[in-house]
Amino acid sequence: MKVKLKVWRQKNRTSAGEFKTYESPELNPNMSFLEMLDVLNEQLAVRGEEPVAFDHDCREGICGTCSLVIDGKPHGPHRGVATCQTYMRSFKDGDEVVIEPFRAAAFPLVKDLVVDRQAFDRIQQAGGYISVRTGSAPDANSIPVPKEDSDLAMDAAQCIGCGACVAACKNASAMLFVAAKVGHLGLLPQGQPERYKRVKAMVEQMDTEGFGACTVTGSCEAVCPKSISLDFIARLNRDYAVALLKGDPKKAASGGA
Amino acid sequence: MNLLLRLWRSSLGKKYVMALTGAALVVFLVGHLVGNLQVFGAPDLINQYAHFLKSKPLLLWGARLGLLATVGLHIAAAFTLLSLNRSARPVAYATGGAYAATSRSRYMAVSGSVILAFIVYHLLHFTALNPAVNGVGDFTKLTTDLHGETVPDVYAMMILGFNVWWVAAFYLIAQALLFMHLSHGLAAMFQSLGLRNHVWWPRVQLLARVVSVALFLGYASIPLGILAGIGSRYAADARARAHLAAAPSSAATVLAVGPASAGKEVVR
Amino acid sequence: MATLKSNIPSGPLATKWENHKFSSKLINPANKRKYKIVVVGAGLAGASASATLAELGYEVHNFVFHDSPRRAHSIAAQGGINAAKNYQNDGDSVHRLFYDTIKGGDFRAREANVHRLAEVSVNIIDQCAAQGVPFAREYGGLLDNRSFGGAQVSRTFYARGQTGQQLLLGAYSALNKMIAAGGVKSYTHSEMLDLVVVDGQAKGIIVRNLQTGEITRHNADAVVLATGGYGNVFNLSTYARGANVTAPWRAYKRGACFGNPCYTQIHPTCIPVSGDYQSKLTLMSESLRNDGRIWVPKRKEDCGKEPSSIPEDARDYYLERMYPGFGNLAPRDIASRAAKYVCDEGRGVGPTGLGVYLDFSASIKRLGEDKVRERYGNLFDIYHEITNENAYQTPMRIFPAVHYTMGGLWVDYNLMSNVPGLFVLGEANFSDHGANRLGASALMQGLADGYFVLPATIATYLAGVKPDQRPKAESAAFNEAEQSVRGGVQKMMSLKGKRTPGHFHKELGKIMWEYCGMARNQAGLEKAIQLLGSLREEYAKNLHVMGESNDWNQSLEQAGRVGDFIELGELMCRDALMREESCGGHFREEYQYTTADQEVRDNIVNPGDVKRRDDKFAFVAAWEYTGTGKTPTLNQEPLVYEEVKMSTRSYK
Incomplete structure (x- = not known):
């Protein structure tokens, strides 16, 4: 099979980009989408053209590095899988396939199909953790966690941080990502001491990064490779409301040694 | 104050504002509908209701200002969120994007804007009684006798008003968009306030559907009922008493064009 | 000739680590911040080491070539992490985990290192649970375990099939905490291209920024490499495409010895190569061998035929034939080699001839399709996604693939290489798995090295380095x-x-x-x-x-x-x-x-x-x-x- 590829090419953040059309070489339907791009790139290199830059690493759907908006859907035509697990048999011989980068102000473009998703790291750094020093932890079984809570926390914790939720949302909102993080830690007893501090800090950082707001369209859930539920966004909204109502903690009285 | 400022500054906070003001407006819509459905009773029924409201200026103006503020906040939050959302995606996709999003969720701003235009029109139409917009004439001339008192003949205004086909059509269009707006907005409201989980979400969606359909049917029944001939004889008499010109189009033409719509803010 | 001093503490095996920690020098808290440590890599070992060193007060600079520290390939580990908690009361102990690991490594690992690994394994689970790693739990709310990789005790902790991901996100969150606190400076898109050795000691690295091409120098009092394994030398492996040997290799060229480079682990149950374009091999959990029967046709001529058309007596269930005792559950290396032999004989199946059947028809007949689906449904789905074949109806095709390297830079008991000041952690070092690694032990080693071992042992070296005296980056x-x-x-x-x-x-x-x-x-x-x-x-x-x-x-x-x-x-x-x-x-x-x-x-x-x-x-x-x-x-x-x-x- 062969496909016609319409690929976004852009040298760097500041230069203008445009679509370029390429005829794919002969493809095997069992190729993954990224392998198709590998083959295209080998062909381009041999022809003396610069290969298409795209993000990828583990190629088994867990590292969250791969991206791409394929024919209007982040991570390609299937639900619950990442681009790296999309295979060419999902396309027909002669199809035109349009490949665009994730588009969001908070994900500035680096080159061609590569965007910078470090805004996610900064949101995590704002509070996506439990403050426990190495060595200070009590025995793991000293804190029982109801299985239901632990399973639900795991549903959220599986987020691979790919950013497809942002890419799909018409408002480029990062709510599903932040909700997954806040939900995961907020569901566990270990996460309670910092629960409200965390949600405030992470939401504020999310706003600072320039993501849009959630208008509950559900695109994020539909494209998430881990099918993370909108329920977690509701949970985030709830926690943030409580955090706002609680207000900032009273300043502790100062003291000296 | 710190809380309000924080609320307004955060995207989630503004969504709470949207949700809470939206909830207040839905409550109003229900009340307003109940009031207006009295048009299906004897003319005195709704006239008396209108008169009662007018006789309590404090309550009336309180409600009006409250509503205005609520609508204002709803719009202001919508507007700032819209501009935030626009700037969050400076370059659009060539292939559309917004995968799997329903059109009613994607076009909230569009439906909201039409509804806003409708509210302005509706206020001019039945609150300010501006003769330029109703296609009938000076509604202030329509009065009636209620327990010996001369009061505005709201019943006649409604009958005459909705017998103008394009007025009825605009009302219906606005109602349809309100239905779209609510069928998404009502459920989203619960989501924004965090009032859902996997058990309640289907129920919330059902509630949103039922309430928005009920409101649509209720409101649409008013112009449709009037076009179907309710109160037409009474209205003709009222028009004659007030020396208003005949309507530019008859009920029959309107029916031929299509159904009409319901109204808000009938009270003056 | 390099001098290799293993620095194994004296005394009985079980108290070596305790004694070593006690006899090691400590660094005054006020002085710790005067030491700058460069850590390369942010997988389990790198992220946990960076976070812990920063908690202790050192100035840590962390470098990853990925766009985020969370992308390291530790994230792809599926099965679980071993720990000698004995929560199941089934006879596990530190000593048993130690012995299993030594034996599993075919007696080619260093005894003292492995014992220490078994000792700290219990602390790892505590640490991770406290960080919010959502390990699988029983209904009573306590941690669940499973038996893994043929172990006779249930000592493997897991988080669905994504244990590596959850442990890495835990370590990443600890790293984030310390980045936020200012203890760690994080450099992304930064690939280490050389080690700087001053007067025989590792004192910095040279880094290329992959986004901008900028080349920068970073001086340090000590350099820590936690850069993973080198299985991609085989091009096709279960490693991430970006996984590479560059950082350790450049260190090797600067004098660090490379230990046991030939020790490679090859996993028997991977999805076979489908064509020349292939970039990556996908692992299918070993658990499939519990209910699947492995076979190839007896005659070469049958290889191209539909498997269902090959009668029972024309099939060679070669593992059952060659290893009647273990059958299809023969150890990884044996199962892998046997598959190679039958394919070398020309009896491999599939388009490339490099594959063997893993057949569930007997189990489906015995247990019913629903039961098989319940046990392996997600794996059958993955298989279907990749090959477009329905393994309920036709046998899976599998073939061995490279998925771990036991070799790596040589380190002593303190995890320091023969170049003083250069420390090597996790899969990048050679130390704990000998010639073969047991299932669910890679995660254990990465976190042991990063959370517990290096933070204690690095002081031994730094105590001999004057604070604030590291060579200037202009030297x-x-x-x-x-x-x-x-x-x-x-x-x-x-x-x-x-x-x-x-x-x-x-x-x-x-x-x-x-x-x-x-x-x-x-x-x-x-x-x-x-x-x-x-x-x-x-x-x-x-x-x-x-x-x-x-x-x-x-x-x-x-x-x-x-x-x-x-x-x-x-x-x-x-x-x-x-x-x-x-x-x-x-x-x-x-x-x-x-x-x-x-x-x-x-x-x-x-x-x-x-x-x-x-x-x-x-x-x-x-x-x-x-x-x-x-x-x-x-x-x-x-x-x-x-x-x-x-x-x-x-x-x-």
Whole structure:
């Protein structure tokens, strides 16, 4: 099979980009989408053209590095899988396939199909953790966690941080990502001491990064490779409301040694 | 104050504002509908209701200002969120994007804007009684006798008003968009306030559907009922008493064009 | 010759670590912040080490080539993490975990290191649970365990099939906490291209920013490499595409010894290669072998036929035939080699002839499809996604693939290499798995090294370094290292040859898989060394890199990594050639049990099992660089077992 590829090419953040059309070489339907791009790139290199830059690493759907908006859907035509697990048999011989980068102000473009998703790291750094020093932890079984809570926390914790939720949302909102993080830690007893501090800090950082707001369209859930539920966004909204109502903690009285 | 400022500054906070003001407006819509459905009773029924409201200026103006503020906040939050959302995606996709999003969720701003235009029109139409917009004439001339008192003949205004086909059509269009707006907005409201989980979400969606359909049917029944001939004889008499010109189009033409719509803010 | 001092503390095995920690020097809290430590990599080992060192007060700079520290390939580990908690009351203990690991490694690991690993394993679980890692739990709210990789006790903790991901996100969250607190400075898109050695000690690194092409110098009081394994030397493996050996390799070229490079683990149940374009192999959980039967046709002519059309008596259930005791559950290395043999005989199945059937029809008949779906549904789904075949109806096709390397930079008990100041953690070092790693032990080692071992042992070195005295980044050694990096980049850009980096990687992979893969022999290894020499020379002449060096250039990244892999491949072959024995994952065809051996007659082992030669090869091979293309120097660290007696590894 062969496909016609319409690929976004852009040298760097500041230069203008445009679509370029390429005829794919002969493809095997069992190729993954990224392998198709590998083959295209080998062909381009041999022809003396610069290969298409795209993000990828583990190629088994867990590292969250791969991206791409394929024919209007982040991570390609299937639900619950990442681009790296999309295979060419999902396309027909002669199809035109349009490949665009994730588009969001908070994900500035680096080159061609590569965007910078470090805004996610900064949101995590704002509070996506439990403050426990190495060595200070009590025995793991000293804190029982109801299985239901632990399973639900795991549903959220599986987020691979790919950013497809942002890419799909018409408002480029990062709510599903932040909700997954806040939900995961907020569901566990270990996460309670910092629960409200965390949600405030992470939401504020999310706003600072320039993501849009959630208008509950559900695109994020539909494209998430881990099918993370909108329920977690509701949970985030709830926690943030409580955090706002609680207000900032009273300043502790100062003291000296 | 710190809380309000924080609320307004955060995207989630503004969504709470949207949700809470939206909830207040839905409550109003229900009340307003109940009031207006009295048009299906004897003319005195709704006239008396209108008169009662007018006789309590404090309550009336309180409600009006409250509503205005609520609508204002709803719009202001919508507007700032819209501009935030626009700037969050400076370059659009060539292939559309917004995968799997329903059109009613994607076009909230569009439906909201039409509804806003409708509210302005509706206020001019039945609150300010501006003769330029109703296609009938000076509604202030329509009065009636209620327990010996001369009061505005709201019943006649409604009958005459909705017998103008394009007025009825605009009302219906606005109602349809309100239905779209609510069928998404009502459920989203619960989501924004965090009032859902996997058990309640289907129920919330059902509630949103039922309430928005009920409101649509209720409101649409008013112009449709009037076009179907309710109160037409009474209205003709009222028009004659007030020396208003005949309507530019008859009920029959309107029916031929299509159904009409319901109204808000009938009270003056 | 390098001096290899293992620095194993004296005293009884069980108290070595405790005593060592006590007798180690400490650093005054006020002085800790005056030491700057560079950590390369943010997988389990790198992230946990960075976070913990920063908690202790050191100034930590962390470098990753990914766009985020959360992307490291630790994230892909599925099965679980071992710990000697004995929560199941099934007889587990630190000593048992220690012994299983030593035996699993075919008695080629360092005893003291492995015991320490087993000791701290229990702390890891505590630490991770406190961080919010959502381990699987029982209904009572306590942690669940499973038995994994043939272990006789249930000591594996897990988080669905994504344990590596959850542990890595835990370590990443600890790292984030310390980045936010200012204790760690994080550099992303930053690939280490050289180690700076000043007066014989590691004092900094040279880094290229992959986004901008900028080359920068970073001085330090100590350098920590936690850069993972080198399985991508085979091109096709279960590793992430970006996984590479560049950082350890450049350290090797600066004098660090490379330990046991030939020890590679090959996993028997992966989805076979489907074509020349293939970039990656996907692992299917080993648990499938519990209910699947492995076979190939008896006759070559049947290989192209529909499997369902091949009658029962024309099928060769070769594992059941060759290893009637274990059958389809034969250990990883044995199952892998057997698959290779039948495919070499031309009886492999699938379009490439490199595959064997894993057939569930008998189990489906016995248990019903629903039960099989309940047990393996997600794996059948993955298989379907990749191959478009329904394994409920037709047998799966599987083939072995490279998925872990036990070898790595040589380190002492303190995890310090022979270059003082250079520490190596996790899969990047050689230390804990010997010649074969047990399932669910990789995660354990990465976190043990990062959370508990290095933070304690690094002080031993730093105590001898004056605070605030690290060499300036402007000094001569840094100039020289930066020039060498620039020169390397320039050379790759300027060659303008005809072959892409991808081409060289494929060629390299073919040679390595053919001659240094599942089964090795003298003639093959000698040939491979020759072929790799020519490949290296061709690479140096005929490489073609597109684009520019001061820009995001994936072609250039790949070129550098492939160049290092070619050199490493040569070293692996030399190591495999030198090691004239079989042990764990290293199988030399010349050294296997046959029916002539007493052990076979005593039914301790099967014919074809690996045959160690403890009298000659009970040592760590630590190779020392002498120049590109030159024969490296072999240093030996004898493996002295104080507690355990080396015995024949039998799973019968």
